[in-house]
Amino acid sequence: MAVLKITQENFEEEVSKSNIPVIIDFYADWCGPCKMMSPIIDNIAEELGESVKVGKVNIDDNKNLAMQFGIMSIPTVIIFKEGKAEKTFVGLRDKEEILNGLK
Amino acid sequence: MYDVIIIGAGPAGITASLYTQRGNLKTLVLYNEKSGLEKAEHIENYYGFENGISGEALYKIGIEQAKNIGVDVIKEEVTKVENNIDYFKIVTPRGEYTSKVLILSTGNKKNKPKIKGIEKFEGKGVSYCTICDGFFFRNRSISVIGSGNYAVSETNELINIANDITILTNGEKAPEIRADNVNIDTKKIEEIIGENKVEGVKFKDGTEIQTDGIFIAQGVAGSADFAKKLGIITNKDNIVVNANMETNVKGIFACGDCTGGLLQVSKAVYEGAKAGLEAIKYIRKNNK
Ligand SMILES: Cc1cc2nc3c(=O)[nH]c(=O)nc-3n(C[C@H](O)[C@H](O)[C@H](O)COP(=O)(O)OP(=O)(O)OC[C@H]3O[C@@H](n4cnc5c(N)ncnc54)[C@H](O)[C@@H]3O)c2cc1C
Numbered sequence: 001m002a003v004l005k006i007t008q009e010n011f012e013e014e015v016s017k018s019n020i021p022v023i024i025d026f027y028a029d030w031c032g033p034c035k036m037m038s039p040i041i042d043n044i045a046e047e048l049g050e051s052v053k054v055g056k057v058n059i060d061d062n063k064n065l066a067m068q069f070g071i072m073s074i075p076t077v078i079i080f081k082e083g084k085a086e087k088t089f090v091g092l093r094d095k096e097e098i099l100n101g102l103k
Numbered sequence: 104m105y106d107v108i109i110i111g112a113g114p115a116g117i118t119a120s121l122y123t124q125r126g127n128l129k130t131l132v133l134y135n136e137k138s139g140l141e142k143a144e145h146i147e148n149y150y151g152f153e154n155g156i157s158g159e160a161l162y163k164i165g166i167e168q169a170k171n172i173g174v175d176v177i178k179e180e181v182t183k184v185e186n187n188i189d190y191f192k193i194v195t196p197r198g199e200y201t202s203k204v205l206i207l208s209t210g211n212k213k214n215k216p217k218i219k220g221i222e223k224f225e226g227k228g229v230s231y232c233t234i235c236d237g238f239f240f241r242n243r244s245i246s247v248i249g250s251g252n253y254a255v256s257e258t259n260e261l262i263n264i265a266n267d268i269t270i271l272t273n274g275e276k277a278p279e280i281r282a283d284n285v286n287i288d289t290k291k292i293e294e295i296i297g298e299n300k301v302e303g304v305k306f307k308d309g310t311e312i313q314t315d316g317i318f319i320a321q322g323v324a325g326s327a328d329f330a331k332k333l334g335i336i337t338n339k340d341n342i343v344v345n346a347n348m349e350t351n352v353k354g355i356f357a358c359g360d361c362t363g364g365l366l367q368v369s370k371a372v373y374e375g376a377k378a379g380l381e382a383i384k385y386i387r388k389n390n391k
Binding site for chain 1: 186225226227228230231232234235236238239299300316331332333334335336337338343351352
């Protein structure tokens with residue numbers, strides 16, 4: 001599935017109301033390590049197809065979302081299930097670790 | 104500019120340098136003080152020494168061997184590494200060096216301080232990466248845990264972002280640093296306190312300070328510390344490499360104890376050789 005651009009405007013629709021798990025990567029353009037997380041997230045989206053949603057949140061453009069989820073460190077990846085933050089990964093992770101978090 | 108800079112002068116780093124220097128690459132090895140090898144009293148399971156050899160002696164011989172073939176081997180602690188896409192910048196308390204390839208071989212050093220609350224608040228105010236997370240603490244009061252050159256370097260990274268910084272040495276001697284908004288507290292730490300995020304630090308003597316964020320910079324920076332800032336994937340603080348000793352970041356290789364697995368000289372030597380050879384290929388291929 002395509003990697004979605006998640007914003008304050010579409011968060012409710014795409015994440016809170018989603019009936020499949022959603023993986024969200026919180027990042028900023030100035031954060032070097034975030035650039036290494038990005039292809040891993042793209043790869044997960046490709047591999048998992050329609051079974052999960054994958055999205056990215058630019059924390060500079062969406063400060064409220066970053067606040068709401070208490071993001072104080074990036075990259076942070078959160079897995080949402082039934083609209084709730086189920087698992088949080090702080091810092092760069094490899095694909096396996098994030099996929100394991102889905103189980 | 105060097106072709107190759109290697110951080111660490113143990114069996115892994117020195118072996119890599121033997122290959123890169125002999126492959127006509129201008130090579131610099133930076134090291135600091137203790138290596139795992141120096142702590143090994145007597146090594147009897149490494150090839151070629153009929154009566155075994157002390158780790159300290161083997162370490163010194165390795166450094167001399169590299170110097171003898173023309174490698175620059177310099178004793179300076181690396182406090183910061185920057186990836187500027189087409190070159191790397193390596194910073195020590197004395198100055199800066201640049202290179203096309205970087206090899207990490209800093210040994211098996213785990214720097215996480217054993218302080219209650221650190222793990223609980225990771226991502227909730229406790230950070231290991233000034234360049235990733237400094238921004239979250241703009242104009243706030245923050246702390247840096249550490250007491251050496253690395254702590255000073257990290258404090259300098261934050262000086263223009265935070266309102267004020269307190270260096271918490273946790274019982275160690277205070278480092279030298281002079282800036283209007285930097286304080287130093289040498290008291291021993293009991294725990295990090297807060298509800299959902301870091302709110303303060305409690306000391307063993309019962310006193311407390313308020314702080315919004317805590318950056319960890321204890322001891323001498325190791326490969327896992329550099330990895331966090333460079334975007335290198337790690338697994339339990341070991342650097343993840345492929346069979347060619349390449350990390351996920353182009354131009355950065357890692358070898359020896361810092362990649363985990365068997366923590367032995369022979370494995371460090373093999374990985375160093377492989378990293379050196381692959382570094383040569385990388386530079387030739389990229390026409391650098
Ligand atoms: C007590 C003990 C006994 C051992 N016995 C044996 C044995 O019998 N047989 C065996 O095969 N192995 C033994 N080992 C393991 C062996 O010492 C290691 O596997 C080996 O030294 C790993 O080599 P390395 O090059 O990866 O790292 P190290 O030898 O640890 O070298 C790390 C290098 O990195 C440098 N460094 C780190 N951080 C920085 C920085 N920020 N800036 C600059 N330089 C930095 C250090 O100064 C050092 O030069 C023993 C280890 C210990 C601790």
